[in-house]
Amino acid sequence: MSDATDALRFVKGHGTQNDFVVLADPAAELGLDAARVAAICDRQRGIGADGLLRVSRAVALVERGVLDALPAGVRPDDWFMDYRNADGSIAEMCGNGVRVFAHYVRATGLVDTDTFTVGSRAGARPVIIHSHDQVRADVTVTMGQARVDGRSQATVGDTTYHGAVIDVGNPHLACVVPDLTAEQLAGIDFSAGVGLDAGVFPHGANLELVTPARPGGDGPDGTTVDFSAHMRVFERGVGETRSCGTGLVAAGKASLGALGRDTGSLHITVPGGSVLVTVDPDGATLRGPSVLVAEGRFRPGWSDEG
Numbered sequence: 310m311s312d313a314t315d316a317l318r319f320v321k322g323h324g325t326q327n328d329f330v331v332l333a334d335p336a337a338e339l340g341l342d343a344a345r346v347a348a349i350c351d352r353q354r355g356i357g358a359d360g361l362l363r364v365s366r367a368v369a370l371v372e373r374g375v376l377d378a379l380p381a382g383v384r385p386d387d388w389f390m391d392y393r394n395a396d397g398s399i400a401e402m403c404g405n406g407v408r409v410f411a412h413y414v415r416a417t418g419l420v421d422t423d424t425f426t427v428g429s430r431a432g433a434r435p436v437i438i439h440s441h442d443q444v445r446a447d448v449t450v451t452m453g454q455a456r457v458d459g460r461s462q463a464t465v466g467d468t469t470y471h472g473a474v475i476d477v478g479n480p481h482l483a484c485v486v487p488d489l490t491a492e493q494l495a496g497i498d499f500s501a502g503v504g505l506d507a508g509v510f511p512h513g514a515n516l517e518l519v520t521p522a523r524p525g526g527d528g529p530d531g532t533t534v535d536f537s538a539h540m541r542v543f544e545r546g547v548g549e550t551r552s553c554g555t556g557l558v559a560a561g562k563a564s565l566g567a568l569g570r571d572t573g574s575l576h577i578t579v580p581g582g583s584v585l586v587t588v589d590p591d592g593a594t595l596r597g598p599s600v601l602v603a604e605g606r607f608r609p610g611w612s613d614e615g
């Protein structure tokens with residue numbers, strides 16, 4: 310079988326160790342079905358990643374029928390992050406993915422400014438590239454409003470966690486666990502998966518467990534932040550990952566809510582590093598690193614025999 314990825318170049322990158330295969334496909338010519346994406350993201354038979362980022366012009370994805378229409382605020386010529394989870398499923402948004410995507414298009418010269426807009430299925434996501442080279446970048450993403458829509462619960466092993474249902478373009482249950490320490494959080498066993506209320510989340514969701522926010526913490530460039538917290542995440546379509554940008558925003562929103570606040574800045578640590586989340590009346594921002602680790606080329610026939 311001829312493979313749509315034959316001889317195609319890829320880049321491997323991560324944002325706080327939430328890792329992605331990046332495929333440049335400006336005219337959206339690749340046939341990226343779920344099986345192909347899952348094979349690429351498989352850590353044994355493929356490149357291995359939590360997700361895949363296809364880099365296409367927004368208008369090309371509409372013309373090819375990948376998108377029904379341009380999402381809110383996305384212009385035809387915007388570079389669009391066509392995001393796929395490791396299992397091949399499509400998600401509306403990926404916060405860490407936008408940082409890596411923005412770094413990629415800036416470092417490769419597809420854009421030549423430090424402020425621009427990345428298209429996503431959840432709408433336009435403005436970015437600021439604070440610094441970059443061919444390997445590392447520091448990127449802020451304007452994430453839009455994180456909308457709280459009631460409460461729900463999830464089971465992890467024998468324990469039930471209660472939290473806020475939050476839409477960050479994609480669905481989250483963010484649970485701030487009273488009295489949970491960072492050490493206890495690190496010991497939670499996600500290996501059996503998580504149980505969510507399918508009535509609340511008919512399309513699944515991402516689960517964040519978060520320690521109660523503590524006052525103060527270090528921000529970027531010698532600044533201080535309002536609060537600090539630790540988070541772990543179990544992602545829809547992937548499993549446990551070392552970071553999740555939309556999950557970090559949901560965690561920030563839930564943490565502030567638990568303190569009776571609508572706004573504030575938080576330094577949140579995940580297994581893969583730490584980021585800055587800011588929530589204000591205009592919406593949320595996510596600032597953190599991106600690393601472009603490697604590049605290579607698929608060998609023809611790589612996926613022929615499983």
Ligand SMILES: N[C@@H](CCC[C@H](N)C(=O)O)C(=O)O
Pocket residue numbers: 327360394399400401402403404405406479480515544545546547550552553554555556
């Ligand atoms: N890792 C991402 C979120 C990716 C999508 C998620 N698994 C979903 O299905 O909603 C992030 O950094 O936000």
